[in-house]
Amino acid sequence: MPSANFEEQQWLNVNVDHNEWPGLAKSLRDHPDLNFDYLFCLTCIDWKTHLTMVYHLESTQHRHILVVKSKLDRTQPDIETVSGIWRTAEFHEREVYEMFGVKFRNHPDLRLLILPDGWEGKSPLRKDFEDPVNMVKL
Amino acid sequence: MYRETQIISDNSILASPDVEGDLVINVGPQHPATHGVLHLVITLNGETIKRVDPHLGYIHRSIEKMCESLSYRQFIYVTSRMDYLSAHINNHGCALCVEKGLQVEVPPRAQVIRVLMDELTRLASHQLWWGAMAMDVGALTPFFLAFREREMINDIMEETCGARLTMNYMVPGGVMVDIHPNFQRRVHEFISHFRNKIDEYDELVTGNVIFQNRTKDVGYISREDAISYGMSGPSARGSGVQCDIRKLYPYEVYAKLQFDEIIETAGDSFARYMVRMKEMRQSLSIVEQLIDNIPPGDFQAKTKAVLKLPKGEFYSRVETARGELGVYITSEGATTPYRIKFRSPGFSNLSALDHMARGAKIGDLVAMMGTLDLVIPDIDR
Numbered sequence: 007m008p009s010a011n012f013e014e015q016q017w018l019n020v021n022v023d024h025n026e027w028p029g030l031a032k033s034l035r036d037h038p039d040l041n042f043d044y045l046f047c048l049t050c051i052d053w054k055t056h057l058t059m060v061y062h063l064e065s066t067q068h069r070h071i072l073v074v075k076s077k078l079d080r081t082q083p084d085i086e087t088v089s090g091i092w093r094t095a096e097f098h099e100r101e102v103y104e105m106f107g108v109k110f111r112n113h114p115d116l117r118l119l120i121l122p123d124g125w126e127g128k129s130p131l132r133k134d135f136e137d138p139v140n141m142v143k144l
Numbered sequence: 145m146y147r148e149t150q151i152i153s154d155n156s157i158l159a160s161p162d163v164e165g166d167l168v169i170n171v172g173p174q175h176p177a178t179h180g181v182l183h184l185v186i187t188l189n190g191e192t193i194k195r196v197d198p199h200l201g202y203i204h205r206s207i208e209k210m211c212e213s214l215s216y217r218q219f220i221y222v223t224s225r226m227d228y229l230s231a232h233i234n235n236h237g238c239a240l241c242v243e244k245g246l247q248v249e250v251p252p253r254a255q256v257i258r259v260l261m262d263e264l265t266r267l268a269s270h271q272l273w274w275g276a277m278a279m280d281v282g283a284l285t286p287f288f289l290a291f292r293e294r295e296m297i298n299d300i301m302e303e304t305c306g307a308r309l310t311m312n313y314m315v316p317g318g319v320m321v322d323i324h325p326n327f328q329r330r331v332h333e334f335i336s337h338f339r340n341k342i343d344e345y346d347e348l349v350t351g352n353v354i355f356q357n358r359t360k361d362v363g364y365i366s367r368e369d370a371i372s373y374g375m376s377g378p379s380a381r382g383s384g385v386q387c388d389i390r391k392l393y394p395y396e397v398y399a400k401l402q403f404d405e406i407i408e409t410a411g412d413s414f415a416r417y418m419v420r421m422k423e424m425r426q427s428l429s430i431v432e433q434l435i436d437n438i439p440p441g442d443f444q445a446k447t448k449a450v451l452k453l454p455k456g457e458f459y460s461r462v463e464t465a466r467g468e469l470g471v472y473i474t475s476e477g478a479t480t481p482y483r484i485k486f487r488s489p490g491f492s493n494l495s496a497l498d499h500m501a502r503g504a505k506i507g508d509l510v511a512m513m514g515t516l517d518l519v520i521p522d523i524d525r
Binding site: 015016017043044045046047049051052060062066069092093094096097098119120121122130131135 | 199200201204206208209244368369371372373374376385386387392456457458459461468470472474482483485487491492494495496499524
């Protein structure tokens with residue numbers, strides 16, 4: 007994996023290029039020594055210059071944890087879905103899609119999940135989102 | 145090795161769910177069996193469920209966004225409103241995450257009080273679930289019995305924390321105030337009262353043939369699928385998944401306590417029911433072990449008035465009554481979090497409902513949902 011670099015935090019972090027993620031995800035789950043079968047957290051962070059996808063993986067057999075991060079372009083964020091690998095990703099990716107505007111390629115059912123039907127405009131969890139009516143700033 | 149589920153590859157079901165004679169019905173958002181504002185759009189063929197499509201967001205308050213403008217002391221209070229039946233445990237998860245960042249050592253007295261409160265909360269939550277579950281499948285009496293015992297716990301909470309539902313008792317560094325002088329006496333009263341009552345619960349519902357017929361072989365999910373759907377807590381343990389955070393990654397004093405992780409392998413609604421029933425006995429045993437062993441000392445560590453977390457990422461995991469709650473704080477070194485993600489157990493558990501329900505009868509749907517123990521504010525956040 008040429009673009010991957012590791013960093014040690016609470017758990018081992020690995021930064022990967024978003025084009026390499028689908029292949030890596032499959033081998034992370036299927037390799038008998040890795041066997042990361044439990045995706046316990048999937049989220050996104052808006053860093054104002056770019057978005058970062060964060061995947062928390064755990065193996066229920068070996069009990070080790072890996073955090074995978076992938077940088078995305080802020081104007082045209084898109085990444086391959088992992089909902090075929092970890093089924094829980096389908097809901098979590100729908101949430102990230104509406105909250106951050108990340109497009110998941112080949113997602114089976116990329117619709118709004120929490121926001122009301124017909125929601126248009128900016129993604130609410132991005133840092134530049136302003137809602138003058140409903141948002142209270144302290 | 146995990147096998148692919150058919151649903152994902154079979155796009156035809158998702159693309160055109162309606163054939164001639166299919167019926168699309170809405171359950172909720174105000175249906176009494178959904179325990180809150182959950183909206184399910186169900187495609188039926190005769191009595192057979194073809195697809196369940198949950199529509200969320202009726203109680204979405206954007207807690208994650210709200211927390212970005214709240215300080216590390218303030219944001220904990222919002223989290224009581226997520227899973228309101230596990231308010232203590234939500235607060236606990238957040239407090240643990242902040243303490244991890246601050247590297248604060250929690251005094252032993254506070255640790256024991258926290259675990260006591262967590263387990264009492266778990267008991268109250270499971271009691272309410274038991275009553276509501278029995279009501280879902282047609283027995284009304286258990287609901288009143290469950291509330292009678294739950295009332296005792298609520299009274300104990302009210303005395304010590306000042307609130308009955310959204311307690312906001314845990315703060316970074318310990319607990320907000322010391323326990324009430326009556327606390328130990330009343331918990332003892334509760335233990336001796338409730339010990340016989342669990343047997344009564346079992347007699348009334350667990351051994352009931354009608355109840356067993358309605359829940360056995362209903363809502364089956366295999367171990368692999370449960371893991372893949374990210375299920376956790378009693379719902380996943382009913383399918384044989386070892387996932388109790390209290391055992392796997394013990395926090396506070398859980399490592400020193402004697403209790404079993406309850407695992408059933410049948411994977412159906414009755415298995416999930418049995419896990420929660422047995423868990424109540426375990427929680428009661430934990431409370432019994434701790435109630436006379438609360439060490440003296442401070443109930444709160446000394447922390448600064450304004451908390452600042454160092455730059456970095458902090459993740460804490462706790463076991464709520466519904467499963468694994470993850471609190472993921474990204475800090476930029478300011479007094480407010482840069483981003484918070486709450487990985488709520490209900491959200492992932494709900495996503496498995498579609499998989500469970502396909503091919504089942506519409507009448508069994510409430511028996512499945514009942515044992516998933518969904519709390520909607522926890523799902524929507």
